[in-house]
């Protein structure tokens with residue numbers, strides 16, 4: 001299954017490259033149509049009529065091809081054409097003719113008189129297929145096309161959109177005029193950003209696996225370099241690749257535990273955080289690290305909160321900041337760290353210690369107040385971008401706005417652009433949190449996390465994530481594991497835990513993470 005994400009122009013380039021390599025546009029449409037028919041058969045609630053609403057471009061061609069395959073399974077099909085047949089392209093026309101020969105009813109709704117029938121046709125359907133527009137939408141829907149969308153949405157029938165819900169911009173996820181509210185979207189050949197950007201998730205319904213229509217994976221991968229991503233600007237890293245986080249990636253990060261393994265095998269994470277009024281954050285981060293499988297977790301917190309943090313930490317070793325032993329030159333305990341997390345609940349008076357940590361040759365994750373201190377201090381900013389060891393920033397949109405000196409709206413209006421700008425500015429890995437968390441490498445490899453839920457919008461869930469990712473970085477340091485895979489798996493597991501029932505508060509989320517992680521490790525043993 002492809003997990004690639006392309007822009008509309010990149011997809012067009014990949015389609016064109018594929019046809020130049022010898023697979024005709026007619027054949028690509030045919031394969032897309034077969035995949036649509038299979039999906040309709042899988043998800044139609046009952047045997048009955050399928051109404052396919054056809055637009056002016058190749059998306060409509062996929063709809064005609066689907067009609068023929070549905071007819072071959074004896075499904076009654078009505079094809080409703082929103083533009084006159086004689087305006088359609090050659091491949092689409094050929095598929096229209098074949099669909100008619102196969103017994104699909106063609107209904108011309110391109111004139112006002114016939115359009116009045118649309119509602120009646122829609123109400124006869126057990127399922128509606130939206131083949132109005134795909135990646136070729138260039139301007140807002142208006143007139144009869146916008147009315148057709150409104151009627152599809154009012155008809156209250158399950159809707160499957162081919163490639164993308166019509167009216168949704170395939171790159172930005174903006175609604176252009178109006179958009180179909182799909183129950184299912186079947187991506188053609190690869191995924192499009194519009195499913196997740198903007199309001200895309202509210203219109204895309206359930207995303208089905210992308211249909212393999214014969215566009216080679218290698219062609220999809222070349223498209224990123226061949227056609228610039230629309231979010232790339234002068235101040236951002238160039239997007240080199242894009243995929244979404246999937247269960248295989250999550251599985252790879254937690255192999256089966258060896259029978260004789262002990263806690264020393266699973267990485268040591270050091271967490272710097274906590275301040276008066278914020279004693280829970282480092283504890284939650286340490287729970288996150290342990291839940292993700294870290295062997296040993298140490299917390300260093302300011303002296304005034306040491307008694308509180310230490311007394312509330314059963315599984316963690318806690319040091320007070322002034323005790324000093326942990327950072328003694330040569331034999332300090334911190335030399336044993338495989339990764340360091342700095343920031344949860346730390347307050348903004350820790351610039352000296354933060355500067356010291358930036359010099360430690362270990363993977364370093366900077367979260368929360370560490371990010372706020374960096375945002376306010378040009379010297380720290382230079383030290384971050386000049387660091388040789390692995391550095392990861394985990395801002396939420398508010399912190400990201402501070403780091404880029406812009407507004408939260410600027411960040412949220414194009415999150416992909418924001419994450420690529422942060423990479424360029426700080427020359428490190430960035431995890432931009434929020435609904436559909438984005439991860440980007442300094443080289444411009446972007447991963448999108450489709451899992452998670454608003455359940456995660458509870459105090460402390462980000463602290464749990466920081467600790468989890470600290471554990472992931474510890475594994476990278478010890479085993480030289482792929483950083484993108486480990487961060488992607490950490491963010492993916494955090495999101496999956498967030499989707500489960502049975503937890504309410506951030507501490508319980510860590511318990512949920514631990515349970516899921518153990519389940520994955522045990523599965524490898526079957």
Ligand SMILES: NC(=O)C1=CN([C@@H]2O[C@H](COP(=O)(O)OP(=O)(O)OC[C@H]3O[C@@H](n4cnc5c(N)ncnc54)[C@H](O)[C@@H]3O)[C@@H](O)[C@H]2O)[C@@H](O)CC1
Pocket residue numbers: 012015016019025028029032055056057058059060061062132133134135136137138139140141142145162163164188213
């Ligand atoms: N070879 C290919 O390009 C393939 C394309 N495929 C399908 O074709 C789709 C892309 O095809 P197209 O590029 O033809 O794009 P669309 O099918 O999205 O339609 C584009 C057409 O609609 C018109 N249009 C755009 N916005 C409009 C608006 N607001 N009001 C009225 N007309 C408007 C454009 O002028 C153009 O004629 C994909 O999403 C996919 O479903 C698949 O069949 C696979 C192969």
Ligand SMILES: Nc1ncnc2c1ncn2[C@@H]1O[C@H](COP(=O)(O)OP(=O)(O)O)[C@@H](O)[C@H]1O
Pocket residue numbers: 396433434435436437451452453454455456457458459460461462463464465494
């Ligand atoms: N609406 C949402 N949908 C999906 N994930 C969310 C949502 N709101 C928050 N999250 C996730 O929850 C976590 C919250 O992190 P953060 O904002 O740092 O919270 P805190 O500082 O309270 O720990 C992030 O991983 C974020 O991606």
Ligand SMILES: [K+]
Pocket residue numbers: 059130131132133134161162163164165166
């Ligand atoms: K569509």
